[in-house]
Amino acid sequence: xxxxxxxxxxxxxxxxxxxxxDKPQIYRNEEFGITLPVPEGVLLxxxxxxxxxxxxxxxxxxxEAKGCNDAEGGRIVEVFASFNAVQxxxxxxxxxxxxxxxxxxxxxxxxxxxxxxxGMRSAAGRVNRSxxxxxxxVVTQAGKPDPAFDASVPSVNxxxxxxxxxxxxxxxxxxFRAVLAxxxxxxxxxxxx
Amino acid sequence: xxxxxxxxxxxxxxxxxxxxxxxxxxxxxxxxxxxxxQGDHWVTIDGNHVLIQETQAKRAPTPPHLSxxxxxxxxxxxxxxxxxxKKYNVDPAIVLGVGIESGFASKGTYLSTGDAFGxxxxxxxxxxxxxxxxxxxxxxxxxYGNQIRGTxxxxxxxxxxxxxxxPSGKRVAGWKVYNSVRPVEWRRLINRGIGEMxxxxxxxxxRD
Numbered sequence: 001x002x003x004x005x006x007x008x009x010x011x012x013x014x015x016x017x018x019x020x021x022d023k024p025q026i027y028r029n030e031e032f033g034i035t036l037p038v039p040e041g042v043l044l045x046x047x048x049x050x051x052x053x054x055x056x057x058x059x060x061x062x063x064e065a066k067g068c069n070d071a072e073g074g075r076i077v078e079v080f081a082s083f084n085a086v087q088x089x090x091x092x093x094x095x096x097x098x099x100x101x102x103x104x105x106x107x108x109x110x111x112x113x114x115x116x117x118x119g120m121r122s123a124a125g126r127v128n129r130s131x132x133x134x135x136x137x138v139v140t141q142a143g144k145p146d147p148a149f150d151a152s153v154p155s156v157n158x159x160x161x162x163x164x165x166x167x168x169x170x171x172x173x174x175x176f177r178a179v180l181a182x183x184x185x186x187x188x189x190x191x192x193x
Numbered sequence: 194x195x196x197x198x199x200x201x202x203x204x205x206x207x208x209x210x211x212x213x214x215x216x217x218x219x220x221x222x223x224x225x226x227x228x229x230x231q232g233d234h235w236v237t238i239d240g241n242h243v244l245i246q247e248t249q250a251k252r253a254p255t256p257p258h259l260s261x262x263x264x265x266x267x268x269x270x271x272x273x274x275x276x277x278x279k280k281y282n283v284d285p286a287i288v289l290g291v292g293i294e295s296g297f298a299s300k301g302t303y304l305s306t307g308d309a310f311g312x313x314x315x316x317x318x319x320x321x322x323x324x325x326x327x328x329x330x331x332x333x334x335x336x337y338g339n340q341i342r343g344t345x346x347x348x349x350x351x352x353x354x355x356x357x358x359x360p361s362g363k364r365v366a367g368w369k370v371y372n373s374v375r376p377v378e379w380r381r382l383i384n385r386g387i388g389e390m391x392x393x394x395x396x397x398x399x400r401d
Binding site: 031032045047049051054057068078080082083084085086087088102147148149150189 | 260261262294295297300302304312313319370371372373374377378379381386389
């Protein structure tokens with residue numbers, strides 16, 4: 001009887017420990033309303049304490065931690081949030097166009113199918129860059145519109161970006177799709193002082 | 194008649210390709226199609242779908258306009274920025290562009306901290322708090338004034354300086370870095386803010 005109880009207790013302890021270690025790392029950003037379970041196998045880059053946090057940066061090859069300080073030098077998935085504050089990027093179309101031309105230095109091509117964020121309006125594009133890099137962007141917007149700027153557009157722009165190599169595209173798309181499927185974007189302004 | 198969908202095409206093969214691309218685009222641009230410019234279209238070139246934009250040249254120019262948000266921001270921040278910008282020989286519009294970090298003093302942590310320039314960190318241990326726009330501007334120049342000194346109207350040199358680099362982009366030992374993790378996206382963000390303020394500041398000044 002005692003032996004049975006000891007075995008049961010050991011199993012429960014292992015199960016409990018396993019549950020604790022299996023718990024996914026959660027990235028949270030209160031200002032931009034981002035909650036994201038970090039996908040398995042990627043490295044979430046730390047945001048320096050003194051710098052404004054615009055969203056998570058994840059290096060896809062955990063052995064390449066230096067990729068945290070060299071965003072375009074390695075395979076990454078990142079989310080960049082900013083306030084929807086200028087004419088040039090105030091609609092989804094303009095935001096996507098800006099990403100393709102300004103970040104990736106190319107025209108938007110058709111993205112792989114079904115890249116979307118559940119329940120949100122989004123747009124997607126792809127740029128094949130020089131140096132055998134592929135950039136895939138999914139852009140979306142959320143947040144209460146600001147009538148003092150434009151009452152017809154949400155207040156926060158989000159860019160979800162996959163930067164990868166052609167030979168790793170399919171593999172990295174799985175991680176990117178996991179991010180798209182699990183990310184939650186719900187910005188709420190803090191109370192005024 | 195070579196109508197493809199509801200449109201006329203002289204070259205039917207081209208028309209079919211355009212219409213196929215338009216159809217395909219709706220898969221990618223979920224619910225966002227109404228935002229596409231009237232002249233924009235996707236075409237297929239060498240098997241790739243490419244968005245062709247023909248919008249800007251055909252649209253009537255928009256008259257200069259200052260949004261209520263930009264007016265409020267410049268009413269609060271312009272004088273304080275202009276005074277210190279003169280001392281440091283930098284264009285005030287460029288400095289004001291950094292306010293895009295807070296939606297030009299209208300959003301996010303600004304509402305609880307009074308920091309319009311995004312100097313507030315990701316941790317509550319590193320919050321920059323300002324009791325007034327004057328104090329906030331002073332904080333910005335205290336932190337970065339020596340780095341941006343003399344950059345004038347050169348937005349690239351200004352952003353380089355905020356990122357701890359000289360005008361040619363070389364890292365300067367001992368200089369602070371505004372955003373080390375997201376240098377590409379952050380540079381683009383600040384460039385957009387500068388563009389907005391380069392349009393807004395002349396309108397603001399013309400109202401005085």
